[in-house]
Amino acid sequence: MNPNQQNFIFYDWGYNSTKKKVMITIEKVNSKIQKQPLKGMMENVMEQFNSAADQINLHPNIRKILSITNNEIIVNFPVKMDNGDVEIFTGYRVQHNNALGPYKGGLRYHPTVDIDAARALAMWMTWKTSLSGLPYGGGKGGIKLDPTKYSKAELERITRRFTFALADNIGPEHDIPAPDINTNSQTMAWIADTYMSTRPPAERTANQHVVTGKPDGIGGLAGRDRATGYGVYLSIKFWTEKNNISLEGKKFIVQGFGNVGYWAAYFLEKDGAKLVAVQDAYGSIQNQKGIKVEDLFKYIQINDASIVDFPNAKPVEKNKFFTLDCDICIPAALGNQITRENAPRIKAKLIAEGANGPTNVEGEKILLERGITIIPDILCNSGGVVGSYFEWLQNRNGEIWQLDEVMAKLDKKMKESFNKVYDYSKNRGMDMRTAAFCIAIERIEKAYIQRGIFP
Numbered sequence: 001m002n003p004n005q006q007n008f009i010f011y012d013w014g015y016n017s018t019k020k021k022v023m024i025t026i027e028k029v030n031s032k033i034q035k036q037p038l039k040g041m042m043e044n045v046m047e048q049f050n051s052a053a054d055q056i057n058l059h060p061n062i063r064k065i066l067s068i069t070n071n072e073i074i075v076n077f078p079v080k081m082d083n084g085d086v087e088i089f090t091g092y093r094v095q096h097n098n099a100l101g102p103y104k105g106g107l108r109y110h111p112t113v114d115i116d117a118a119r120a121l122a123m124w125m126t127w128k129t130s131l132s133g134l135p136y137g138g139g140k141g142g143i144k145l146d147p148t149k150y151s152k153a154e155l156e157r158i159t160r161r162f163t164f165a166l167a168d169n170i171g172p173e174h175d176i177p178a179p180d181i182n183t184n185s186q187t188m189a190w191i192a193d194t195y196m197s198t199r200p201p202a203e204r205t206a207n208q209h210v211v212t213g214k215p216d217g218i219g220g221l222a223g224r225d226r227a228t229g230y231g232v233y234l235s236i237k238f239w240t241e242k243n244n245i246s247l248e249g250k251k252f253i254v255q256g257f258g259n260v261g262y263w264a265a266y267f268l269e270k271d272g273a274k275l276v277a278v279q280d281a282y283g284s285i286q287n288q289k290g291i292k293v294e295d296l297f298k299y300i301q302i303n304d305a306s307i308v309d310f311p312n313a314k315p316v317e318k319n320k321f322f323t324l325d326c327d328i329c330i331p332a333a334l335g336n337q338i339t340r341e342n343a344p345r346i347k348a349k350l351i352a353e354g355a356n357g358p359t360n361v362e363g364e365k366i367l368l369e370r371g372i373t374i375i376p377d378i379l380c381n382s383g384g385v386v387g388s389y390f391e392w393l394q395n396r397n398g399e400i401w402q403l404d405e406v407m408a409k410l411d412k413k414m415k416e417s418f419n420k421v422y423d424y425s426k427n428r429g430m431d432m433r434t435a436a437f438c439i440a441i442e443r444i445e446k447a448y449i450q451r452g453i454f455p
């Protein structure tokens with residue numbers, strides 16, 4: 001930091017009101033220095049929930065139930081590394097609510113995985129499955145680790161041992177994990193195989209739908225790989241149609257060029273929009289004339305999944321990324337990326353949230369004041385869980401669905417959800433996130449009112 005700089009903001013470790021060590025922001029505005037804890041994901045999701053709950057006058061008893069998570073499972077388990085040493089890993093599974101059906105949500109392998117993140121992400125899943133009209137609740141979890149530090153054989157043993165440690169806390173009619181950051185169809189195949197292997201022989205195949213997002217050889221759904229990104233693209237397309245805007249020539253930027261970011265970019269480019277900048281875990285690149293999606297995809301296959309040094313683009317400074325010139329911005333990596341620090345300088349007119357929780361409450365407030373539309377995560381990236389639902393149904397009914405059938409069903413489901421949220425927000429003069437939360441919470445409230453509270 002340059003001490004002579006007039007105004008500044010940076011991050012450091014500090015303590016919150018309960019003396020817990022947390023990341024804080026240190027901000028100097030007009031000679032005044034302020035230190036504030038950086039809002040955690042949980043604080044964000046609770047603020048979003050409470051603001052929607054206020055709007056619909058949610059019954060106080062149901063507010064109490066939905067403010068907490070039903071179950072929180074933390075497992076510590078040993079795994080033998082390739083060199084013979086044993087390492088201990090910590091895995092999480094948080095089950096927020098199952099009023100509408102089994103818990104559903106991804107497993108993430110990342111150093112930022114902790115109980116706070118798992119709780120917040122599990123809650124978002126409850127709202128997402130409810131909003132999509134699915135017979136599911138919400139769960140989330142993962143392992144705190146950096147997968148780049150482990151061999152494929154080690155990741156397989158870690159995954160299988162984690163599955164074994166979770167035991168009957170997951171199950172096809174109880175809690176159904178899916179891929180998330182740094183997990184994929186291979187991870188799901190290892191989980192399904194391990195879980196099925198621990199069942200009595202006659203029950204093994206009946207448990208294949210313990211996870212979704214599996215490879216197509218073992219019950220996976222044609223098109224599940226692209227379902228989330230396709231849903232992000234559809235959300236953008238529906239919004240532009242409502243506002244009489246053409247996607248042709250529109251510039252977009254994507255943070256995260258993994259499963260969600262790549263497929264969203266793929267479909268947007270097919271519809272005439274132009275990818276102009278990308279950021280991933282390793283770097284940021286820009287070319288205002290356009291970056292060809294397939295060229296970048298091929299490049300990362302031979303460059304350890306990194307976009308760095310892609311020949312047809314220039315590097316960009318990390319914290320300038322979100323402020324680059326564009327029409328549409330797609331955060332499709334981690335949470336808490338759009339904050340009060342960068343929100344005032346964002347140029348996009350539309351933010352389509354591919355990631356879960358990429359915009360924090362303070363960032364969102366600034367964006368809304370500036371007239372920027374946000375298609376909220378629980379709507380925008382819901383194509384993934386809808387695809388997972390189709391896979392679950394396919395396995396449960398012993399069917400095999402074709403790609404065109406899947407895409408047509410996904411299109412229909414995304415359109416229904418989008419129209420519900422868009423109309424609700426217009427009719428009540430509220431932003432799309434609050435509208436989406438209101439619809440989701442009202443459905444769960446109805447379930448509780450109809451069935452009552454045991455005993």
Ligand code: NAD
Nearest residue numbers: 180181182228256257258259260280281333355356381384
């Ligand atoms: P992925 O592992 O396939 O890709 C993640 C991408 O983000 C990679 O390109 C990685 O390099 C990048 N990234 C990681 N850390 C970063 C950082 N600090 N800065 C910039 N980029 C970074 O993951 P995914 O499945 O595409 O998931 C991305 C987001 O979408 C997550 O928030 C996830 O919860 C959400 N999501 C995923 C699905 C799904 O079906 N996969 C469904 C709904 C929501």
